[in-house]
Amino acid sequence: MTYTTSTAFLEALGEAGVRYLFANLGSDHPGLIEAYARARADGGASAFPELVVCPHESVAFSAAQGYAQVSGEPQAVLVHVECGTQNIGGMLHNAAKGRVPVLVFAGASPVTQEGELPGGRNEFIQWIQDVHDQRGIVRGYTKYDNEIRTGHNVKQLVFRALQIARSEPAGPVYLMGAREVMESGIPRQETDPAWFAPVEPAALAPSTVELIAEALAGAENPVIVTSYLGRDPEAVPALVRLCELAAVPVIQSVPMWFNFPSGHPLHWGFQWNTTGPNPLLAAADVVLVLGSDVPWIPSENRPDAAARLFVVDVDPVKEQMPLWHVPAECFARADLRTAVNQLADALRGRVDRSAVADRGVRAAGEHRAYQDAVAERERTNGERITVEFLLACVREAIDDETLVLTEAISGYQAVCDHIHRRLPGSLIGSGGGSLGWAAGASIGAKLAAPERMVVSIVGDGSYLFGVPSSAQWVARRYHAPSLTIVLDNRGWKSPKLSTLGVHPEGMAARNDDFNVSFEPEADLPGIAAAAGGAWGRTTRVASDVERDLDEALKAVRNGRSAVLSVHLDRV
Incomplete structure (x- = not known):
């Protein structure tokens, strides 16, 4: 069959204005892979969203979220059955709490095992990955979930899911479909996405x-x-x-x-x-x-x-x-x-x-x-780098058009106080509490606004949560360079602050025993250089900050991602 449920599904995304499908492919996606291959061979791939291959699902989801946050248009994520669904969990939380529209599609283990239908079970993993309620994994975080049971109304389901995702309060939606359904041949589907507009803005009485x-x-x-x-x-x-x-x-x-x-x-x-x-x-x-x-x-x-x-x-x-x-x-x-x-x-x-x-x-x-x-806190004495001094240097190095992504956690307040943004839309965070968003979101942000500089300000914990090896590889492959500035205190400061907030004079405080150190120190820029060919450097003294920021920004302007890890006082 040359026109299948998978073909209609991808057409529906394209017709709805979805530009990118951020994908982590698996054994449940042969129908979609074949549909893309046929479209490329026939010269019709432009009707589908561009496939962005992501080696980790959290990067795929946060990239879709970042694109939606910058453009206002929801994007789509493709993940592998219930395993991939669980790997997006933290990023799904962010989109739900941040009210950002994202459509997730996950395949499902085939529903036949004796060769009854094309796409039936032929790999051992398909028994192991069959669970009672795959949609239930995400139901606490999505506005809508459904299963594609036939290709005859697949476009209606896609358009309805996006309609719900975009209607305020916006949020993520989830669709799934068994392999046999996605492989099945169907008549060509024609459904008008204009019939599925989001709910009009509500006014006060x-x-x-x-x-x-x-x-x-x-x-x-x-x-x-x-x-x-x-x-x-x-x-x-x-x-x-x-x-x-x-x-x-x-x-x-x-x-x-x-x-x-x-x-x-x-x-x-x-x-x-x-x-x-x-x-x-x-x-x-x-x-x-x-x-x-x-x-x-x-x-x-x-x-x-x-x-x-x-x-x-x-x-x-x-x-x-x-x-x-x-x-x-x-x-x-x-x-x-x-x-x-x-x-x-x-x-x-x-x-x-x-x-x-x-x-x-x-x-x-x-x-x-x-x-x-605020200005008084930005002063520094000697070569010690404070977060306030660093952020003041960043503020002077970027322009008003720069997109700043903030995931600094214990430094959230400092970023707001010292970056001084002037233009609407020039500062965004994840909207939630699951770390690692900025790594993928910077890719989505750059794809949504390729003419703008994208700068992420993250903690060292957030940086590692973001699967930087995967994110930097994706950024390199899809020409989405950005600068990541790591506020590197070699540990988790937030759990320490939380403990002090409850037990200010407790045993942990007395003995400085918080289990938050990241020693021995990891080469954070080295991860990006190895996986994504990024420019990287660790800055240790205040007199080097302005020079290193300048070199990092030049690298990004020349099409290469950059990671600048800046040593602050140790946790």
Whole structure:
């Protein structure tokens, strides 16, 4: 058969706008491999997504996620039965928590064993890889899962899966199909992807607009808290307009996106695992949360109990989080750009201009104090390299168009404070808590924006989690060079900080016994050089940082990936 379920499946991805299929191939994929080969032989391969071969599934998935985060368009991942499905687990978590649309297809062990159908079992592994509920492996993390049981409606299933993936709150979806089904010949399939558009953006109800606008207009010390409003880059200038209209400052809590210009006088900085109260948040009488999973940590830095709280979000009550609560008087589900524009329109002509002017002056003063404190931390004495000094050097070495991927973990706060991004979409994180995302995401980001420099800032733990040998090989093969800067403290700092947070005077603290050292030290750049032909260097003294950054960036501009491992104080 020359037109099979596999052919129709790949056509459907192409018709839906999927440009890349990031693949880790296995014994369940002969139908797809044959479909690609036939298409290339017949000159019709352009109808299919380009196949990107990835030697590890986590790299394939994070590359698809990175592409979707930069372009806004979901990409697809191909993995091998239940084994490959489990290998994407951590990256699937990131896309689910980060609300990023990705389609995963996994084959399944053949369903016949006596030669009844083409594609039936003929390898021992197909009995071992047959499990009761393969889709159940991912069901806690996907918006939709289904099995392709016939090729006669395969395009409908693909388009429906992508429709659900793209509808807010967005997220990953999962399809699977047995080998016999994917091998079966079918009539040519014609289904219009335009019938499967994502759900249109939702707006706030007029009464909700009135309630929140009235609260903001009457507040003495309003504050907006956001984490991921910048998932939609066009929501950022809308937020700036709203804030300037009423002189409302912004605090970014646990941000993995660019949400607000860090140099704007209404920007009041970032908070991550901040211990102790945030005095600016504590002084607020009205707090508007616009897209945040963790707007504050209740035991450490919650707003004053008398403050009026409002939550507007594509996911306002976090149905997928078993324990979550913000004591707000209003929860509203809405597209953030739409909601912010509604609120700005409602506030026009309603605010007290004198009060707004006074508040703007006070807010700008707080912003200057924040900037001064940040600048002070960037100074260095002697040859010791601090993370703040390093990030200041990175900031000066890159331009506004550079895409910065952050997976610095214990350095998340420092990256936000010192990189100073100005353009929407120029800073992204994984959106979740599973490490290793940046290695593959940098490939997807570069494929989505080949004209832009891509710089990943990671910890040494994150770097190793990313399967750098696989990721660097893929980057080389598919001409997707980027710079990876490793904040190398030779260990896991975050588990140490977590332990100190619970047992500040415990035995681990007394004896400095945390089991977090990565000694003996690995040659982190050497991994990239061996697997991907990357430029690599380890920087140990402050006077070498600027020179090494310059050489690394030149290598990337010349088409070669680079890894710069920078020695910080040991954990």
